[in-house]
Amino acid sequence: MKHKTHQDVLLFDIDDKKQGTIIRKPGSRNLYFLFYYFNRRVEKTTGLPDTKKNRDKARLWLDRAMEKIAASKFVFADAFPGASEEEKAYFAKLEGWQYTPEPRDILFGAYVQEWFESVWSNYPVGTKKDDYKQIIDYWLVPYFGDMTFFQISGVELQKFISSLKRKKGVKKGLPLSKARAVNILIPLRSIWNDACDQFRWVLHNPFTNLKKHLPKTRPKRREGFRYQEWQEFLKHIDPWYQPVVELMLLTGMINSEMAGLRRSDIHPDYIMVQHTNVRGREQDTPKTFYRIRKIPITKAIRQRLDILLSRSTGDLVVTTKTGTVFRPANFLKDVWTKAGKASGITDKVPYSLRHSFAAWALTLRIDPNRLVRLMGHGSKKMVYEVYGDYIEGLEEDIWQILDYFGRDFIEPKKKQAASILAFPGQPLTVPSPVLTLPTAINESPDSL
Numbered sequence: 001m002k003h004k005t006h007q008d009v010l011l012f013d014i015d016d017k018k019q020g021t022i023i024r025k026p027g028s029r030n031l032y033f034l035f036y037y038f039n040r041r042v043e044k045t046t047g048l049p050d051t052k053k054n055r056d057k058a059r060l061w062l063d064r065a066m067e068k069i070a071a072s073k074f075v076f077a078d079a080f081p082g083a084s085e086e087e088k089a090y091f092a093k094l095e096g097w098q099y100t101p102e103p104r105d106i107l108f109g110a111y112v113q114e115w116f117e118s119v120w121s122n123y124p125v126g127t128k129k130d131d132y133k134q135i136i137d138y139w140l141v142p143y144f145g146d147m148t149f150f151q152i153s154g155v156e157l158q159k160f161i162s163s164l165k166r167k168k169g170v171k172k173g174l175p176l177s178k179a180r181a182v183n184i185l186i187p188l189r190s191i192w193n194d195a196c197d198q199f200r201w202v203l204h205n206p207f208t209n210l211k212k213h214l215p216k217t218r219p220k221r222r223e224g225f226r227y228q229e230w231q232e233f234l235k236h237i238d239p240w241y242q243p244v245v246e247l248m249l250l251t252g253m254i255n256s257e258m259a260g261l262r263r264s265d266i267h268p269d270y271i272m273v274q275h276t277n278v279r280g281r282e283q284d285t286p287k288t289f290y291r292i293r294k295i296p297i298t299k300a301i302r303q304r305l306d307i308l309l310s311r312s313t314g315d316l317v318v319t320t321k322t323g324t325v326f327r328p329a330n331f332l333k334d335v336w337t338k339a340g341k342a343s344g345i346t347d348k349v350p351y352s353l354r355h356s357f358a359a360w361a362l363t364l365r366i367d368p369n370r371l372v373r374l375m376g377h378g379s380k381k382m383v384y385e386v387y388g389d390y391i392e393g394l395e396e397d398i399w400q401i402l403d404y405f406g407r408d409f410i411e412p413k414k415k416q417a418a419s420i421l422a423f424p425g426q427p428l429t430v431p432s433p434v435l436t437l438p439t440a441i442n443e444s445p446d447s448l
Contacts, residue, residue: 019035019066020033020035020062020065021034021035021062022034022055022058022059022062023043024050029049029050030045030048031045031046031049031050031055031058032045032046033045033046033062033065035062035066037069037076038091044083046058065079074095076092076095077091077092077099081105085099085105085110088101100199100200101199102150103148103150103201103203104149104150105148106195106199107145107146107147107148108140108141108144108145108147108148108149109141109144109146111195112136112140112145112191115191115194116133119194120132126278127278132187135183135187136187136191139164139184140184140187143160144160144188149192149195149201149203152192153204154204154206154210156206157207157210158210161181161185161210161213161214161215164180164181164184164215175215176215177215178214178215178216181214182214185207185210189207223348223352224352224353224355224356224358224359225391226391226393226394226397227394227401227404228397228400229345230249230356232343232345233339233340233343234246236338236342236343237335240320240321241331243307244258244318245350246304247304247305248353248354249356249357249360250298250300250301250304250405251271251357251374252295252353252354252358252361252374252375253273253295253354254350254354255332255351256277256278257273257275257276257291258317258318258326259276259277259318259325259326260276260277260316261316261317261318262316262317263315263316263317264315266297266305266309267297268297269296270296270297271295271297271305272292272293272294273291273292273295274292277326278328291376293373293374293375293376295374298405298406298408299406299408300409305317328350331350332350336349336350354375357375358375358383360394360401361374361409363395363397363398363401364398364401364402364409365410368380368383368384371383
């Protein structure tokens with residue numbers, strides 16, 4: 001018998017790469033197969049305790065395996081179904097076939113690690129990529145990590161949805177909102193679809209008919225400001241940020257667009273909205289193509305821009321008092337919430353300014369198609385369904401809104417009128433403003 005320098009215990013005299021051998025490892029009572037396949041050492045447990053009967057049984061299995069290897073009929077994945085998927089795929093490639101594991105063979109948690117490297121890593125840098133990672137680590141892996149894809153059924157997804165509750169904070173134990181639950185299911189569906197595509201699985205889609213099992217919470221309505229309500233709220237905003245929030249209301253721009261606004265985006269007659277800054281990360285690609293838009297600079301907008309530009313020392317137009325990047329989350333916590341408590345107006349969020357811009361513009365009767373372009377949407381449907389909610393009594397604020405936005409917000413520019421060509425024999429005509437009030441626009445409220 002040949003002596004080994006390692007601590008494996010040889011049980012047979014046979015120690016040839018073409019024959020393989022049976023060993024018992026220190027600290028284990030079980031027998032192990034040891035052989036070489038495609039010049040790679042393979043060491044696998046037999047699952048059998050060390051007895052004479054089991055030694056003979058293991059030797060017989062190994063002899064037959066060696067015969068199959070010699071005849072090129074050995075299939076590693078069939079011989080060792082408990083081996084890692086990576087190892088099965090490796091030997092399958094050498095054997096000349098494509099290994100395709102079954103849904104029962106793949107654990108969700110194990111596949112996710114591979115998915116992070118092969119799919120997620122190629123996602124463009126941005127909030128979607130960050131959100132996916134957070135959802136997977138915080139919600140999906142803790143629940144599905146030890147399940148196989150075969151076990152992830154529609155019934156299991158229903159159980160998962162019912163388990164979605166806040167894990168910490170004052171609302172700990174309360175169900176998540178419907179919108180939040182839907183957002184959590186999005187990366188789960190992506191991983192499921194990618195696994196089915198990669199392994200060519202044809203499985204029943206467990207995501208069908210889940211709508212009725214989602215939480216029954218109502219979405220919060222984002223209502224805009226009345227004019228006097230806005231003035232009261234504005235008085236309690238930190239003076240440094242007053243031109244910031246006013247510019248948001250005058251343009252319909254949101255927090256991330258304000259944070260990404262650069263000097264190079266400011267032109268003599270318009271603002272080019274094309275950059276965002278989300279969670280401290282600048283992005284040159286907006287949420288949608290339509291979000292790249294031009295906003296004409298009115299006198300009211302110019303007044304706020306001049307303040308912001310005069311105190312900015314870098315390329316970013318909007319900064320904190322210390323000159324650092326404007327971060328929406330910090331602004332909400334340190335500025336907006338404090339103003340809400342001080343004014344008693346606590347039902348608004350910064351996004352309410354975008355709703356207010358749309359509602360105030362509609363109150364001034366501007367062309368809906370123009371409003372769509374100003375807000376960066378593809379159709380009027382979004383404007384009316386999401387931002388067009390009626391604000392009780394807002395029509396009473398029309399003259400104050402007009403004064404706040406300025407007449408140049410609703411009236412066509414002279415240079416636009418000058419570009420209109422008259423037909424031969426017809427006088428040059430200029431279209432009247434879109435705004436139609438109860439009486440002529442030039443009349444004051446007192447004359448009504």
